[in-house]
Amino acid sequence: MGRSPCCEQAHTNKGAWTKEEDQRLVAYIKAHGEGCWRSLPKAAGLLRCGKSCRLRWINYLRPDLKRGNFTDDEDDLIVKFHELFGNKWSLIAGRLPGRTDNEIKNYWNTHIKRKLLARGIDPQTHRPLSASSAAAGTAPGQQRQQQQHYLPRQQDADRAEAAAASASASGSPEVEEAACSRSSDDERAAPARSAARRRHLDIDLNLSISLAAYGPHEEEEEEEEARGGAPLQDAAAVCLCLNSLGHRPGVECVCGASRSRQQQQQPPPQWSARSFLQTAAAPCYRAQ
DNA sequence: AACAGAGGCAACCGCCGGATA
């Protein structure tokens, strides 16, 4: 449609952020909250485009960011979520409290990819490298080409398989629809079906168990209490529906299990693949 | 000590899709 980019205005800074810019942005968001990113720079007196401000805030300045090295548990979770979701970094980030999509993406590209390759595992397909090559049975160049075109499709089919398996257990309409939307690809991937089903059921179980350790942290509880909110102890369980694995403080699950009476009276939002991904990125920790 | 290459990470770019006029 040819919309002009939002950052075309002259007189906008680019590159690394200065301390002063950071302070201005933080002060503005503390005072006014996150809102219209397009108008924020002007209102905050920043010579940056809105996108740049948003990125800086989300990836670096947000107070709930963890920073620091990834733990082994986080490593494992990232690998498992990547196997489940592919390169949906925001989805993965939504399930790792205090981590950003950019951080996880960088970490994947710099650490985990290499680690998996060293273990002889294809980081895209999560299958043994030898098996991938053998399946192709062609020259290396051709293999690469085939992997690019075939394997992502195979991966989609696998995810749909996992979604379908989980849907039958959870009854989640979103997941069922997600699985259905992949059905044509699924048919092409029929030979791997039963193996994939077993593998992903296993993954789902592992995720449920791993995530049990991701209840609210002590600091979060203290912060919440300091703000005058209800203590979080009564909300320490993890919602285990597929679309809300993990937790994010203060954000409730979209599955409906933990919605308030008032919220439940409101009609659920229209489902779409994109909205599913977006809402699923803000999972709850409140199970009933 | 100087240099080159690799690694890590912050930031940018271009695209997509929902919302809205």
Next chain:
DNA sequence: GTATCCGGCGGTTGCCTCTGT
């Protein structure tokens, strides 16, 4: 129904730091 706005996402780039020679 169409055009545009806007927020968000994933891929990519470029700079800085680290490490080995």
